Amino acid sequence: MTDNKYSRLLGRIVFISLGFSLIPLITLSAFMYHQFTATYNAKVASNLRTMVENKRMSVDLFLDEKIFSLHALARLHEYEAITSPGYLKRVFREISSHRTPSFVDLGVIDGNGKHVAYEGPYRLEEADYSDADWFQEVLMRGVHVSDVFMGLRRFPHFVIAIRRDEGERTWILRATVDLNLFNSLVQSVQVGERGDAFLMNGNGELQTASRFNGGPLARAPIEPVERFRGVRTRDAAMHGRAYLAGMAWLEKAPWVLVISEDLAEGMSPLLSTQTDVLLITGFGVIFIVLGTILTSRTVVERIRKADLDSARLDASLLHQSKMAALGKMAAGVAHELNNPLTLIREAAGWLRDLMDPDEKEPLDRKEGCEVLDRIDSYIERARGITHRMLSFGRRMDPVREHVNLNQLVGETVAFLENEAMHRSITIEKEYDPALPTVSTDPSQMQQVFLNLIDNAIDAVGEDGVITVRTSVYGDGKFARVEVVDTGPGIPQHVLDKVFDPFFTTKSVGEGTGLGLAISFGIVENMGGHLLVDSEVGKGTTFSVLLPLG
Secondary structure, three states, X not given: OOHHXXXXXXXXXXXXXXXXXXXXXXXXXXXXXXXXXXHHHHHHHHHHHHHHHXXXXXXXXXXXXXXXXXXXXXXXXXXXXXXXXXXXXXXXXHHHOOOOOOEEEEEEEOOOOXXXXXXXXXXXXXXXXXXXXXXXHHHHHOEEEOOOEOOOOOOOEOEEEEEEEEOOEEEEXXXXXXXXXHHHHHHOOOOOOXXXXXXXXXXXXXXXXXXXXXXXXXXXXXXOOXXXXXXXXXXXXXXXXXXXXXXXXXXXXXXXXXXXXEHHHHOXXXXXXXXXXXXXXXXXXXXXXXXXXXXXXXXXXXXXXXXHHHHHHHHHHHHHHHHHHHHHHHHHHHHHHHHHHHHHHHHHXXXXXXXXXXXXXXXXXXXXXXXXXXXXXXXHHHHHHHHHHXXXXXXXXXXXXXXXXXXXXXXXXXXXXXXXXXXXXXXXXXXXXXXXXXXXXXXXXXXXXXXXXXXHHHHHOOOOEEEEEEEEEOOOOEEEEEEXXXXXXXXXXXXXXXXXXXXXXXXXXXXXXXXXXHHXXXXXXXXXXXXXXXXXXXXXXXXXXXXXX
């Protein structure tokens, strides 16, 4: 395996490991982040609703208490008495003696809207309220809490008025509420440094001072809302900042209580926790990435060493197998060498006869040259045999070159033809003359063909036929070399194990069980396939498929 392949293997291991480790971590972190945010938002909104409801009840209770006080005063006093000189002053002094007086003034108005009695800091004794909206409202409904208005005193204030029906006479008891006290009551619920609390009427006008948006009668920072029951919350933007606003309509006055909370300020604990989650996730990602890279590098390095050891072992086994094959080839090679040596000896004897001084006929130089030429040709044939043996037995590094398979198979068959002949085995050769060249290692492939033919000879035993056939296979994608024998065939339960290392059906000492295993590995390394097909009683076919192109 080349360095590029190990780099790609390292990349795949790192990618898969990071995928299986980071995806759960990031998913879990995102889930926790989302769940915590949702829970915290819900908690903040719930707390704000509770705060708004409590404050609404508090304000309504305050107004209800003032309305009840005015009702009590009106019921306890007759018109003639309460409008008598000095009487209203004593009543006002009495109600102002409480620890936290909440009325600024107190007045009695007759049924025509004339101020008939007044006690307070302003000069309103002769005021006429017959055209005032609040006067008409209280006559109709009996009680009225006005919006904040400027009035005759030219100062923001609001009044609570009670109608008293006394026989044929109707009169009104009116009081102005201390707006500073009322502001304090509403604003006491302000949250943090950016929170706010105020009342606004249906027209969007402030009825109490806002912390950041002005005093009463200024424009409220949020749009008016229709009357609704209960408490609502909604997101709002004020002065470029995001707020969560809680709203509730009062029961005793036509005002909306608004309590707003700055989200950035209110969510600061959430932001701190989110930052912690992101930091933990970030450190986790860094730790996992570094650990994965380190572990993957270690694994790939061990794989590289294991491959190197395996390659060395394969080379050693291959060489041993070659040496074993050379032993088997010795008889055939000796026979091949014996033929040219015999011919050389005969030629040398003939030449010696020609050069015999007792020979009566003179030496024919032409005939002598022909004898010498035959000797040269026999020597060349012997040299070729020894050269093939040395090439086959030499330890060589794997190389790829364009190989003529017909020629390579023919040379391999030549090694074993003599042994086959001694066993009365016929080797039939059916070579496809149009077979293209194949890019492969000729030495290793020769080892494969030698193993297959040698196994075929052993399987046939004696008096059989071995067919060695070459052809193009698979729509021109492969070159096929088939070794077909007429041996007894291989049972199915054995057929599945023939490529297993050290598996052999031969007797002890006759086979190592490595030949087919090594051949299988060689063919696979060349990008091809080694297949076997066998039927008991009919023979076996081994097919070597090598890619073309």
